[in-house]
Amino acid sequence: MVGGCQHSACLDLPGGKCRFGTVAAVVSHWVSPTSLTIINLVLWLISSILLFVAQLGIDELTVLGAMISSATACNMIPTTVSLLDETMNVIAPVMALIISSFGASSIL
DSSP: OBTTBSOSSSEEOTTSOEEOOOOOOOOOSOOOHHHHHHHHHHHHHHHHHHHHHGGGSOHHHHHHHHHHHHHHHHHHHHHHHHHHHHHSOOOHHHHHHHHHHHHHHHHO
16 A cells, blocks of 8 residues: 555555556567658657647656657667668678667767
């Protein structure tokens, strides 16, 4: 029991409100990198709209937009690498240069 709530796994918020949090992970077989790129771009658009509307003071939209944006950002690099590997024959030193450029761009 957390605070004034009888649920053991809830987030006890001010004012006696109780909310549950969930995380969904989609697990599937191989999906083409092109369709994953389209899904990533659509999810980035959705998260941008949610974060823009959240400026009105709706905290839930801020959290939802940030979660979608971070999940999309984590998925973008593997999708780009698999798309590159699928479209052209890349040798190991060139692939290492591409991966290191992703790391350098996140630092800068």
